[in-house]
Amino acid sequence: MSPSSLDELIESLRCLPGVGPKSAQRMAYHLLQRNQKGAARLAGALSHALAVLQHCSRCNTFSEEEICQRCANPHRDASLLCVVEMPADLAMIEQTQAYGGLYYVLMGRLSPLDGIGPRELKLDKLMARATDGVVSEVVLATNFTNEGEATAHLVSELLHARGIKVSRLSRGVPVGGELEHTDSGTIAQALIERRAV
Amino acid sequence: MSPSSLDELIESLRCLPGVGPKSAQRMAYHLLQRNQKGAARLAGALSHALAVLQHCSRCNTFSEEEICQRCANPHRDASLLCVVEMPADLAMIEQTQAYGGLYYVLMGRLSPLDGIGPRELKLDKLMARATDGVVSEVVLATNFTNEGEATAHLVSELLHARGIKVSRLSRGVPVGGELEHTDSGTIAQALIERRAV
Numbered sequence: 001m002s003p004s005s006l007d008e009l010i011e012s013l014r015c016l017p018g019v020g021p022k023s024a025q026r027m028a029y030h031l032l033q034r035n036q037k038g039a040a041r042l043a044g045a046l047s048h049a050l051a052v053l054q055h056c057s058r059c060n061t062f063s064e065e066e067i068c069q070r071c072a073n074p075h076r077d078a079s080l081l082c083v084v085e086m087p088a089d090l091a092m093i094e095q096t097q098a099y100g101g102l103y104y105v106l107m108g109r110l111s112p113l114d115g116i117g118p119r120e121l122k123l124d125k126l127m128a129r130a131t132d133g134v135v136s137e138v139v140l141a142t143n144f145t146n147e148g149e150a151t152a153h154l155v156s157e158l159l160h161a162r163g164i165k166v167s168r169l170s171r172g173v174p175v176g177g178e179l180e181h182t183d184s185g186t187i188a189q190a191l192i193e194r195r196a197v
Numbered sequence: 198m199s200p201s202s203l204d205e206l207i208e209s210l211r212c213l214p215g216v217g218p219k220s221a222q223r224m225a226y227h228l229l230q231r232n233q234k235g236a237a238r239l240a241g242a243l244s245h246a247l248a249v250l251q252h253c254s255r256c257n258t259f260s261e262e263e264i265c266q267r268c269a270n271p272h273r274d275a276s277l278l279c280v281v282e283m284p285a286d287l288a289m290i291e292q293t294q295a296y297g298g299l300y301y302v303l304m305g306r307l308s309p310l311d312g313i314g315p316r317e318l319k320l321d322k323l324m325a326r327a328t329d330g331v332v333s334e335v336v337l338a339t340n341f342t343n344e345g346e347a348t349a350h351l352v353s354e355l356l357h358a359r360g361i362k363v364s365r366l367s368r369g370v371p372v373g374g375e376l377e378h379t380d381s382g383t384i385a386q387a388l389i390e391r392r393a394v
Contacts, residue, residue, distance in 0.1 A: 002259070002284065002288070003249075003250060003259055003260055003261040003265075004261075005242070005245050005246045005249050005250055005261060006246060006250060006259050008242045008245070008246070009242040012235070012238050012239040012241075012242035012243075012295060013213075013239065013242075015228070015232050015236070015238065015239060016213075016224050016227070016228070016237025017224060017227045018220070022377075025215060025285055026214060026285075027213050028246075029284065029285070030213070030214045031212070031213070031243070032246060032250060032259060033305070035212050035237045036247060038209070038212025039243050039246075039247055040243070040247055041209045041212065042209040042212060042213075042240075042243060042253050043240045043241075043243035043247070044209075045202070045205045045206040045209035046206060046209075046228070046236050046237070046239060046240035047237075048202050048205070048206075049202045049203060049205070049229060049236075050229075050236055050237055050240070050354060051204050053200060053202055053203060058258065060205050062199070064200040064201075064202060086226060087199065087226065088223075088226070091199070093391055099382055107230050132202045157365055159360075180219075
């Protein structure tokens with residue numbers, strides 16, 4: 001009996017991670033009743049982001065330009081390439097101010113249960129990036145979870161086969177933990193103590 | 198260093214209730230990376246709902262028409278008017294199939310700490326609706342929380358002053374509980390045992 005546009009809004013909100021039917025209903029009422037401005041802003045931000053955001057052709061993170069500002073910065077050390085799972089991990093490493101090289105963002109991790117294998121991660125794009133002749137060392141900074149470790153293992157094997165020097169963040173990061181929830185000091189230590197693999 | 202359209206999307210997502218900075222970031226990445234279709238659908242649903250949804254001029258709930266289908270239904274008992282806080286409460290009462298009257302949805306409750314008083318609830322709109330000459334009894338079905346009880350108390354006083362018969366759901370609903378999380382059987386019992394106040 002509720003209007004179809006309300007039902008559609010509630011159903012659409014369920015595409016957000018961790019939002020079930022009750023939360024979606026609460027969110028819809030909140031937006032329509034208490035925060036119509038916020039709702040309009042969200043609709044606009046979604047449309048705009050979908051329209052203008054692409055993946056940087058060098059580091060694969062979200063960018064509004066073909067090559068993001070970080071990759072285009074001549075002051076960064078182009079011989080170092082740090083591989084992370086997500087943009088949030090990159091942000092955490094930047095915060096430490098202990099790293100001046102470039103990045104490659106996988107936008108995910110190996111996760112067979114979710115159907116994410118080497119092909120879905122587009123590892124050949126990373127291989128092409130790492131073998132550009134300028135990169136002399138790849139620092140693997142995927143998470144220290146099972147999936148992150150498996151990803152690091154596969155990437156290191158692929159890079160070794162191409163004669164690239166590979167290192168891994170040291171075990172300063174707690175085993176089983178995620179970069180996003182680690183303090184800057186620990187991440188800085190792990191960068192300094194990175195080991196060849 | 199992240200693109201402004203991404204920052205804007207993350208910031209916009211924070212207008213959703215219960216969503217902090219980390220959740221908003223996770224949601225934004227998820228939408229852009231794994232569910233662009235869902236994101237586009239959400240943007241569309243938000244814009245559409247904002248454009249077409251209004252408040253029914255009779256019961257105040259969300260509706261695409263000036264008078265919602267329920268209020269326009271001649272088979273419902275127009276002498277009974279049930280007052281609820283939110284559309285979700287209305288849906289719970291409908292589910293019991295123990296009520297055949299009409300509704301008035303407050304779209305909130307008295308909540309002095311949130312700055313919601315009688316004026317913000319537009320109780321004069323409810324008074325006008327209840328004194329249309331057809332309504333013979335108003336059933337108060339606000340939640341049995343402190344705020345819901347206070348709302349029921351104020352509404353019953355206002356209605357008594359206008360000579361309207363008022364009843365309250367019986368205490369079958371657990372004290373301190375909310376309708377949305379109560380089983381249909383309990384709500385049905387509370388409807389049957391409603392008492393004059």
